[in-house]
Amino acid sequence: MSATPTIAFDAARCDGCGECMKACQVAKSDDGRPAQSRIRIVRDDETGSWGIAQCRQCGDPRCASVCPAAALAKGGDGVVAWDAGRCVNCLICTAGCTYGGIAFSAAEGHVVKCDQCAGAPQCVAACRRGALRYVTAAKLYNRWGELEDLFVPGLGGCQGCNTELIMRHALRRIGPNTVLATPPGCIPGMGSVGYNGMLGCKVPVFHPLLTNTASMLTGIRRQFKRKGRDVTALALAGDGGAGDVGFQSLSGAAERGEQILFVCVDNEGYMNTGAQRSGSTTYGAWTATTPIGEAARGKTQEAKNLPLLMMWHGCEYVATASTAFMEDFYAKLEAALDASGRGFAYLHLYSPCTSGWRFPSAANVEVARKAVETNFAVLWEYRRSHGLRLSRDIDEPAPVVDYLKLLGKFGHLDAAQVAHIQAHVDRQAQVLRELARAGCGADAVG
Amino acid sequence: MERSAQQRFDYVVVGASHAGIEALRAIRAHDGDGSVAVLDREVRLPVSPTVLPYVVSGKRGEDGIALRERRWFDELRVDYRQQARVTAVDSAKASLSLGDGVEIGYGKLLLATGATPAVPPIDGLAAVRYHVLRTLDDALALRDAGRSAGRAVVLGAGLVGMHAAENLARVGARVTIVEMRDQVLPGYFDATAAARIEAVFRRHGVEILTGRRIEQVVARGDASAVALDGGELRDAGLLLVAAGVRPDVAYLAGSGIAVGRGVVVDAFMRTTVPNVWAAGDVVQTASFFGDTTPAGGILPDAVEQGRTAGMSMAGDPAVTAYPGGVPLNTYGFFGRRALSVGRDAPADAGPDWEVLVRGGTGSEDYLKIVLREGRLQGVFGVDVLFDPGIMWELILRRVELGARAAALLENPEDAGRVLMSGLWR
Structure with a gap:
């Protein structure tokens, strides 16, 4: 079964204004008078929170299973559709639904339910606080799912790591006309280069030194070009292979404008060798080389902001992305791939490390989401022609402690350290805000 | 002859109504490859008994009411056979006999043959023409007879009888309902709700006699008359027997499959014989409450049983035990609505029971909530909307x-939705 769009509700953002219900009453009216809203927001007086009753467009809808007249069925668009011509008004569907998603309307004389307004739900459009979202990411998964997976089944990552997701989805889109470089780090450790003489993927792949990834790709791309072949030169590197040990060759290739797509999967340390600190490890974090003791309280320096450093190279394209925001990641991958045909494209992905950062393996995407929602990791995009743009609003971030408290590597932080991190996050956000406002473009960088 | 060789399927489902259809879905959800046959005794596509009152009323014709079209079975890669009536089950040989001599072997078998109308042993009844309402043919015959009925008698004030009485009254018949229990819709609604429903029927000219029996039926030409236990007579240009249903189990004689009030099953719908399951109205449904609350004959329950059976048959590890039947009804009458879920408090209810009522005599709407140890047992409403699910x-x-x-x-609707939002949304 294909995945389909859905209306998602975030109770924490809802203030019960009721605009969604008013919009629905108008959208579903036949005669100008308000119809019964297909979405119902209810207040829990005991907890003060808001709840929702609306059709979930279930994958296996029980309203349809119990309907004696075959008047309800899930369509290919994901909507559980109600057929007025078949309905006998027995209301048994209302017994089948445990979500209050289909209910009798006395005014209309029959059951009513959400139909997602044919792909443009009016309740979502009316919600000013972002409590309702029309989540269409699933469409992307369907489209991309049809592309060939170019990695072998069964990559050997740690449980809950998002790097496999990044690798597979990136290479699906970038396609088979690719030469892939994966310098030492988690990615070859997971099996990109293969085991026992067998390749780990269906494209030519090699294992450069930590130091020379961008140099080797430079030569490969140029040699193919000389032979008249337009091949994508792709690096999937960690933050060490990109920003620390690999930085000299990366910086050189970026400055020369080599036609390379360089993807950095940043887990803020040397995680596959035992979680040592790197230049990307953030202030206060525990690592094997920034331990916690009587005096030591984790790393004492700030992380360097590698994507900003890359932007100042005047690359064709630089962006940051997160696996908690896949649509945004996909759009940036698309843009980066396109830009790599003209010059250097650098894509920086935040990759929470379940084992090195010490959090439950099921929480990876939530950790990634909180990093973005607190401005700890800001999503932005730089194009040489247009300058820097923020990918989402950063003006009302959650407090950074919401992110820090999820991670064992920050478990020891005292109030002063938390305040230090909050100040740094605020300062960094302000720098990005000002860069975006200034329309920081080719001229400013050049 | 090709037919002489016994055919065999990994799964055979007997009956293509709610339980059988849901079981097919559940089997296919887990086992995409096993061969599946569904044997339906009917000539037509399956039609749910629940839509029949709407055929009687003329709201629906014969077309466009099928529970599933043939295409649905084809898409599931199920061999759907009509006019295939099972006459015997040989569980030792794991095979079924069909009326026409064909034998079909099964790996796993589901009995979902439903129920047929129960006809009470009333003197003279067998000698007259009477109606029942379980199949589409029954519904068409009742619809056509109702137009010229004049006087009609409905035996039984369950959902089938009440729906039919309303339809007959709407086309101008003078209708008498005879119910031996002391209220209409016994087992579905409590006495107060039933009294309100009765009052609406009376306002529409329907005579309701509760706590009464029919002693005898006598022929009067093409029509008949019924003699009540008090001695009075009622002419019955049309006589509808709606005295409930009984599980259709005659073909199980000699199969070794235990039958009580219906086929005996465990919480995974397994019968007492290996590789044979049963679901829907054919089974003896256990009450969720573990008491004598009537269970069975509830459409959503049949669907749950069908799903449980199908998952169990296919070996789906996600299968969970069937929790037992909960009475559940959505009943529309004369443009009004009554809803019931769960059980009423018993007559000898102890202090752990609590009954909350809104809308006494005189008020338009009625709602009753029954609790035991603070936990919901039942909700009964007339003209009060809530989400039964x-x-x-x-x-x-x-x-x-x-x-x-x-x-x-x-406010049962909003309060229920608040609870849902907090507990399982």
Whole structure:
């Protein structure tokens, strides 16, 4: 079964204004008078929170299973559709639904339910606080799912790591006309280069030194070009292979404008060798080389902001992305791939490390989401022609402690350290805000 | 002859109504490859008994009411056979006999043959023409007879009898309902709700005789007349017997499959014989409440049983035990609505029971909420809307309502949705 769009509700953002219900009453009216809203927001007086009753467009809808007249069925668009011509008004569907998603309307004389307004739900459009979202990411998964997976089944990552997701989805889109470089780090450790003489993927792949990834790709791309072949030169590197040990060759290739797509999967340390600190490890974090003791309280320096450093190279394209925001990641991958045909494209992905950062393996995407929602990791995009743009609003971030408290590597932080991190996050956000406002473009960088 | 060789399927489902169809879905959800046959004794595509009152009323014709089209079975890669009546089950040989001599072997078998109308042993009944309402043919015959009935007698005030009485009254018949219990819709609604429903019927000219029996039926030309236990007579240009249903189990004689009130099953719908399951109206459904609350004959229950059976047959590891039947009805009458979920408090209810009522005599709407140890047992409403599916889930989850019971009485729709939002949304 294909995945389909859905209306998602975030109770924490809802203030019960009721605009969604008013919009629905108008959208579903036949005669100008308000119809019964297909979405119902209810207040829990005991907890003060808001709840929702609306059709979930279930994958296996029980309203349809119990309907004696075959008047309800899930369509290919994901909507559980109600057929007025078949309905006998027995209301048994209302017994089948445990979500209050289909209910009798006395005014209309029959059951009513959400139909997602044919792909443009009016309740979502009316919600000013972002409590309702029309989540269409699933469409992307369907489209991309049809592309060939170019990695072998069964990559050997740690449980809950998002790097496999990044690798597979990136290479699906970038396609088979690719030469892939994966310098030492988690990615070859997971099996990109293969085991026992067998390749780990269906494209030519090699294992450069930590130091020379961008140099080797430079030569490969140029040699193919000389032979008249337009091949994508792709690096999937960690933050060490990109920003620390690999930085000299990366910086050189970026400055020369080599036609390379360089993807950095940043887990803020040397995680596959035992979680040592790197230049990307953030202030206060525990690592094997920034331990916690009587005096030591984790790393004492700030992380360097590698994507900003890359932007100042005047690359064709630089962006940051997160696996908690896949649509945004996909759009940036698309843009980066396109830009790599003209010059250097650098894509920086935040990759929470379940084992090195010490959090439950099921929480990876939530950790990634909180990093973005607190401005700890800001999503932005730089194009040489247009300058820097923020990918989402950063003006009302959650407090950074919401992110820090999820991670064992920050478990020891005292109030002063938390305040230090909050100040740094605020300062960094302000720098990005000002860069975006200034329309920081080719001229400013050049 | 090709037919002489016994055919064999990994799964055979007997009956293509709600339980059988849901089982097919559940089997295919887990086993995409096994061969599946469904044997339906009917000539036509399956039609749910629940839509038949709407055929009788003329709201629906014969077309466009099928529970599933043939295409649905084809897409599931199920061999759908009509006019295939099973006459015997040989569980030792794992095979079925069909009326026409064909034998079909099974790996796993589901009995979902439903129920047929129960006809009470009333003197003279067998000698006259009477109607029942279980199949589409029954419904068409009743529809056509109702137009010229004049006087009609309906035996039984269950949902089938009440729906039919309303339809007959709407086309101008003078209708008498005879019910031996002391209220209409016994087992579905409590006495107060039933009294309100009765009052609406009386206002529409329907005579309702509760606590009464028909002693005898006598022929009067093409029509008949019924003699009541008090001695009075009622002419019956049309006589409808709606005295409930009994599981269709005659073909199981000699099969070794235990039958009580219906086919005996465990919580995974397994019968007493290996590789044979049963679901829907053919089984003896256990009550969720573990008491004598009537269970069975509830459409959503049949669907749950069908799914449980199908998952169990296919070996789906996600299968969970069937929790037992909860009475559940959505009943529309003369443009009004009555809803019931769960059970009423017993006559000898102890202090652990609590009954909350809104809308006494004189008020338009009525709502009753029954609690035991603070947990919802039943909700009964007339002209008060709520989400029956949410109430059903609150009962199954044995949610302690505490202080929320009052909110539930005041606004059952919103209060139920608040509980749902907090508990399982």
